[in-house]
Structure formats: structure tokens, C-alpha cells
Amino acid sequence: MQPRRDSRLNIHVQGWLLALPAVVLLATFTHIPAVVTVIDSFYSTPRGVRRSVFIGFDQYQAMLADPIFWKAFENNLLYALITVPLAIGIALGMALRVNGRIKGRAALRLAFFTPTILPMVAAANIWLFFYTNDYGLLNQIIRAFGFANVNWLGSNATALWSLMAVTIWKEAGFFMIFFLAALQQVPPDLYEAARMENAGAWTVFRRITWPLVMPTTLFVAINALINAFRIVDQVIAMTGGGPNNASTLLLFYIYQVAFSFWDSSYAAALSTVLLLLLGTIALAQFYLLDRKVHYR
Amino acid sequence: MKSVVVRSVSKLWGDARAVDNVSFDVEPGTLAVLLGPSGCGKSTTLRMIAGLDEPTSGVIEIAGKDVTGLTGSSRGVAMVFQSYALFPHLTVADNITFGLSVRGTPKAEMATRLAKVAALLGLGPLLARKPSQLSGGQQQRVALGRALIAEAPVCLLDEPLSNLDAQLRQELRHEIRALQQRLGITMVYVTHDQTEAMSMADRVILMRGGKIEQNGTPADLYERPANIFTAKFIGTAPMSFLDLDGGRVLGLRAEDIAVSRDTAQGVHATVTSVEYLGAEALVTCTLGERPVLARTRGAGAPAVGARVALSWEPAAAHVFDASSGNRLAIDPGAAIGPSHFQTLQSQGSINA
Numbered sequence: 069m070q071p072r073r074d075s076r077l078n079i080h081v082q083g084w085l086l087a088l089p090a091v092v093l094l095a096t097f098t099h100i101p102a103v104v105t106v107i108d109s110f111y112s113t114p115r116g117v118r119r120s121v122f123i124g125f126d127q128y129q130a131m132l133a134d135p136i137f138w139k140a141f142e143n144n145l146l147y148a149l150i151t152v153p154l155a156i157g158i159a160l161g162m163a164l165r166v167n168g169r170i171k172g173r174a175a176l177r178l179a180f181f182t183p184t185i186l187p188m189v190a191a192a193n194i195w196l197f198f199y200t201n202d203y204g205l206l207n208q209i210i211r212a213f214g215f216a217n218v219n220w221l222g223s224n225a226t227a228l229w230s231l232m233a234v235t236i237w238k239e240a241g242f243f244m245i246f247f248l249a250a251l252q253q254v255p256p257d258l259y260e261a262a263r264m265e266n267a268g269a270w271t272v273f274r275r276i277t278w279p280l281v282m283p284t285t286l287f288v289a290i291n292a293l294i295n296a297f298r299i300v301d302q303v304i305a306m307t308g309g310g311p312n313n314a315s316t317l318l319l320f321y322i323y324q325v326a327f328s329f330w331d332s333s334y335a336a337a338l339s340t341v342l343l344l345l346l347g348t349i350a351l352a353q354f355y356l357l358d359r360k361v362h363y364r
Numbered sequence: 365m366k367s368v369v370v371r372s373v374s375k376l377w378g379d380a381r382a383v384d385n386v387s388f389d390v391e392p393g394t395l396a397v398l399l400g401p402s403g404c405g406k407s408t409t410l411r412m413i414a415g416l417d418e419p420t421s422g423v424i425e426i427a428g429k430d431v432t433g434l435t436g437s438s439r440g441v442a443m444v445f446q447s448y449a450l451f452p453h454l455t456v457a458d459n460i461t462f463g464l465s466v467r468g469t470p471k472a473e474m475a476t477r478l479a480k481v482a483a484l485l486g487l488g489p490l491l492a493r494k495p496s497q498l499s500g501g502q503q504q505r506v507a508l509g510r511a512l513i514a515e516a517p518v519c520l521l522d523e524p525l526s527n528l529d530a531q532l533r534q535e536l537r538h539e540i541r542a543l544q545q546r547l548g549i550t551m552v553y554v555t556h557d558q559t560e561a562m563s564m565a566d567r568v569i570l571m572r573g574g575k576i577e578q579n580g581t582p583a584d585l586y587e588r589p590a591n592i593f594t595a596k597f598i599g600t601a602p603m604s605f606l607d608l609d610g611g612r613v614l615g616l617r618a619e620d621i622a623v624s625r626d627t628a629q630g631v632h633a634t635v636t637s638v639e640y641l642g643a644e645a646l647v648t649c650t651l652g653e654r655p656v657l658a659r660t661r662g663a664g665a666p667a668v669g670a671r672v673a674l675s676w677e678p679a680a681a682h683v684f685d686a687s688s689g690n691r692l693a694i695d696p697g698a699a700i701g702p703s704h705f706q707t708l709q710s711q712g713s714i715n716a
Contacts, residue, residue: 255447255449257445257447257449258449258451260416260445260449261443261445261449261451261462261510262462262466263416263435263436264414264415264416264435264436264437264441264442264443264463265436265437265462265463265466265467265514266435266436266437266438266466266467267466271466275451275462275466276451279453280452280453282453
């Protein structure tokens with residue numbers, strides 16, 4: 069028995085050693101900062117000679133009374149609610165289009181995928197040109213049809229929606245790749261079996277394609293949802309959260325609080341809330357994916 | 365009226381002729397097998413009957429009607445795919461009733477027909493399961509049920525048993541044939557397995573290189589093969605061939621050759637191997653350089669290396685033209701028996 073236990077121990081040590089680099093990296097840059105953030109959120113921000121002191125849930129109470137936090141939260145919810153289904157719908161549509169046998173399929177796939185390879189800041193700058201008030205592309209077009217200029221990024225009514233368009237444009241091509249992979253996993257026989265029954269295109273989509281790509285849709289939806297709550301770069305590049313916080317999103321607000329207002333403790337509290345939110349979504353992902361990928 | 369008529373049908377993929385001017389018809393209520401090695405065009409022919417592929421030229425009629433431009437159910441055919449093509453996300457019941465629901469059949473009628481098909485195939489206890497929870501044989505039954513519930517007059521089966529083990533294959537072979545006869549439907553069945561074809565078919569259509577080699581009853585193909593290809597392809601033990609004079613080939617079935625230790629009569633040969641199968645044994649002899657396969661009783665098989673005499677009834681001899689491979693008509697008097705063969709051999713005109 070003795071030598072066997074030794075070799076078992078040995079295997080465990082080996083296993084941990086193999087996992088060590090990943091564990092160290094994850095712990096250093098993800099887990100420890102996360103825990104520290106949560107702890108910091110219960111202390112006041114140190115200023116000058118004033119040391120930070122334990123203040124319990126004060127930051128969270130302040131958050132509940134903070135109208136900008138609620139505005140950012142509301143904006144973010146709306147942002148997710150609009151961009152996630154639209155990006156998924158467009159991605160699936162594009163994938164269906166380039167999955168068929170059509171001419172120039174590779175070129176079309178590449179075209180749909182291009183926005184994904186651009187850095188967000190570059191994409192944001194391209195769209196700044198589209199949205200610019202006087203000589204922007206969009207305004208030139210609508211002027212040609214006889215409408216008045218719209219200040220896309222500068223008005224309360226349109227700023228958030230303009231940002232959403234960029235997100236959808238950028239993400240749809242990326243999600244298309246996932247859908248394309250899923251579509252190519254569907255055995256062609258299934259479509260032929262449906263053809264034998266003279267099922268129409270819509271019936272085939274609704275009863276075969278859609279349920280079979282469901283696991284992918286779910287996976288993409290969860291990731292899109294997480295992304296929607298992590299958007300910050302195009303807000304910084306395009307609107308700076310304005311006008312009047314009309315396009316402020318959670319992560320951007322955290323960034324502002326931490327690095328413009330230097331209220332690191334309140335930022336930690338906000339981060340904790342965002343962390344909880346994202347954690348919940350991730351948990352839902354694991355739960356749903358385990359449940360819904362039923363047919364394999 | 366014929367159930368299926370295939371008239372001068374060709375299918376070209378680019379320049380390749382997958383099916384080359386094929387014509388045949390299938391009587392109602394019979395089972396026709398499209399048989400042949402892989403790449404012979406049998407599956408393409410079936411897909412054209414199904415309407416999944418359109419012929420490059422030629423006409424297909426189902427129940428007397430030209431069905432060009434129609435697919436599957438609208439031309440009155442149902443199909444069982446080689447891979448079964450079951451929808452993985454649907455239950456057995458939903459898989460079977462898929463076609464009915466697409467056509468908007470009322471729920472009550474759907475339930476009655478489902479119950480009938482389920483009883484027919486013994487699928488009752490499995491209706492709520494998903495395909496992934498079924499064995500291969502059960503999946504095959506579901507695929508069959510999906511084809512049968514439409515009550516289409518013609519049912520097409522594309523190598524339906526090729527993914528199953530030998531035991532199950534044999535069971536389902538009987539079952540499919542019994543169902544076909546009981547329901548009185550027409551079946552066109554594609555396979556590369558000649559045993560399957562011979563045991564199930566009313567008619568076997570043997571194909572090679574996109575053309576029909578022979579179209580006849582299983583007995584026709586076995587007893588009067590139209591050419592050397594058919595003679596080689598049909599039968600569990602391959603036919604033995606010996607070259608005769610005048611560009612002719614003599615073909616002999618293993619069971620038609622008698623092996624005798626008495627070398628006084630018959631053609632002399634040496635036993636090179638014996639395959640013992642219980643009731644019988646397959647004895648391979650060499651005659652000159654040619655292998656000759658003979659079937660003997662298992663108990664009395666000769667030993668390897670023994671000198672034996674081979675003999676056969678002259679009427680059992682098949683004679684083919686060596687260059688075209690076609691069967692030659694031999695009048696009974698000129699049939700080639702062992703004694704005739706010996707004479708030919710001693711004259712040096714035989715290259716055995």
C-alpha cells in the first residue's frame with residue numbers, strides 16, 4: 069500500500085505544478101484584485117493625511133442615491149437589450165447568407181468579418197466621421213433627401229443609439245463566425261429529409277436550423293451580454309459619456325469615478341456591483357448551457 | 365400501370381457521367397434493389413427518383429405521372445437515408461410526424477397514424493425519447509416509421525442497413541421485406557451487399573459505371589448471369605473462370621463442381637486451401653495457374669495438397685465472350701463438360 073500512496077501523492081503534486089503558471093497569472097491579475105476591490109468597497113477613500121477607515125455599506129447606500137449610477141445602469145440595460153438581439157439576428161442572417169453555395173463566398177465572409185479585426189478605437193474614429201455634424205456621411209445622406217442635420221453624438225436623444233450602432237456593426241461579424249461554424253455542423257441529410265417533406269424555407273429555419281444552432285445562440289447571447297456591460301472604449305473615444313450622461317455606461321462611470329474624481333473606494337463599490345452582475349450572467353451561462361445543449 | 369418508370373435517365377456532374385442512359389421500371393407492390401459497387405450510380409439514381417437531384421436528361425414517372433420538378437412527398441415518394449437523418453432535437457414521435465405536421469395534418473389524425481406506425485415497428489415505448497437515446501437498430505426503425513407514416517405509394521431506401529452489425533442487419537432485412545409485402549408498397553432499395561439484394565428483392569438491377577449490367581429476378585442473375593461482371597458480383601463464393609479456346613471464358617459456380625479423390629475421371633487439380641464452414645467446406649484448387657473454388661460437404665473435405673479430380677454437369681457451365689464479357693448462348697449439345705474440357709486441354713487450346 070505504501071508505494072501506491074506515494075505515487076498518488078506524486079500525481080497530485082505534478083498536477084498542481086502543471087496548473088501553477090495559470091493559477092499564478094489568474095490569481096495575480098484577476099482573483100486577488102477582485103477580492104481586494106470588494107474589501108476596499110467597505111472602506112473610505114484615503115485622501116492626503118486622512119487614512120481610510122471602515123465604513124461598512126456606506127458606499128452602497130450612496131450608490132442607491134446616486135442618480136448618475138442609476139442613469140448608467142439604465143443606459144447599460146437598454147444597451148444590452150437592444151444590441152444583443154440585433155447583433156445576434158444580423159450575425160445569424162449573415163451566416164445563413166454565406167453558408168450557402170454562392171459566388172464570392174470567401175470574399176463576402178471576409179467583408180462581414182472585417183469590422184472584428186479593427187481595433188475599437190479605429191472603428192470609433194471611422195464612425196466619428198459618419199456621425200460628424202457638418203460633413204459627416206450620415207448627415208450628407210439625409211441632407212440629400214431633404215432632411216435637417218442631426219447632431220448624432222451631441223444630442224440626448226441619439227447619442228446612446230449611435231453608440232449602439234457601432235457595437236452592433238462591430239460584433240455581428242464576430243458572432244457570424246460562431247454561427248457559421250454551427251451551421252456547418254448541421255448534417256446536410258437533415259435538410260434533405262426536410263426537402264423530401266416539401267418543407268418551406270421558413271419551416272426549415274424555424275423547426276431545424278434555429279433549434280440546432282440554439283446552443284451557439286445561447287453562448288453568443290451570454291457573451292454579448294457580458295460584452296455589453298464591459299463597453300468603455302467607444303464611449304471614451306466618441307462621446308465621453310455625454311451629453312448630460314446620456315451615453316454613460318457602467319464601466320465608463322467606474323472609470324470616471326476612479327480616475328477623474330479619484331474616489332477609488334466608491335469605484336470599488338461600483339466595481340463590486342458590476343462584478344456581481346457579470347458573475348450572475350456567467351453562472352446563468354453555465355447553468356443554461358448545461359441544460360439546453362440537450363441533444364448531443 | 366408501373367409504380368416507378370425510369371426512362372433513358374442520365375446524370376452528369378460536369379463531364380463525369382454518374383448515370384448513363386438508364387431505363388427500368390418497378391411493378392407496384394414489389395421490391396426492386398439497385399445493386400452495385402460504390403460509385404456505380406445507384407445512389408444517384410435513387411436520389412433522382414426521390415427528386416433530390418434532377419436528371420440531366422430522361423424522364424421519371426411515378427404512378428404513371430411525369431414528376432419532373434416535384435420533390436419527395438409531392439411526387440408520392442418517401443425516403444429512408446443511409447444516415448437515418450433523424451432530427452436530433454426532436455423526440456421520436458415528432459421525428460415520425462414531421463412530414464405530417466409540415467403539411468398541416470390535423471392533430472387527431474396525426475396521433476392515430478403515429479400510433480399505427482409505432483405499433484407496426486414496435487416503437488411504442490420509445491416515442492418520447494430523443495434519437496441520441498436510441499440504439500442503431502431503433503434509429504433505423506424510426507427512420508422507417510418516418511417514411512411509412514406518409515403512406516406514400518413508393519418508399520426509397522438508401523443503404524438503410526449499412527451502419528448496423530451483421531445480426532441486426534439480418535433481422536431488419538426480414539422485417540423490411542415483411543413490412544413491404546404486408547403493406548403492399550413499392551420499395552426501391554439501394555445496397556452494395558449482394559446477399560441483401562438476393563434475399564430481399566423481387567427484382568435486382570445490377571449497375572456498374574452508371575450503366576445497368578443486368579436487370580432480372582435474383583434467380584436470373586444467379587443462374588443466368590448476363591456477363592462476367594454479374595457472375596463475379598453475385599453469389600457468396602465467387603464464380604471460378606477458366607479460359608477456353610476461341611476467346612471464350614468458362615464460368616463455374618462452386619456448388620456445381622464435384623471434387624473427387626478418384627482421379628480416373630475429371631479434370632486434375634491440386635487442393636491449395638480448405639475453408640471449413642461446418643456443414644460445408646470451400647475448397648480452393650489450382651488448375652494450372654488458375655484457382656478454382658468448389659463447395660463440398662464439410663465432413664468429407666479433401667486435405668490441402670491432395671491431388672483431386674474436378675467434374676461438373678455440362679449444363680452447369682456458363683460461357684462468356686472474353687473480350688466483351690457477355691454471356692454466350694450455348695446449345696445443350698455443345699455445352700462444356702469435364703470431358704470436353706479435357707480434350708480441349710490436351711489439344712493445348714486451353715490456357716488454364
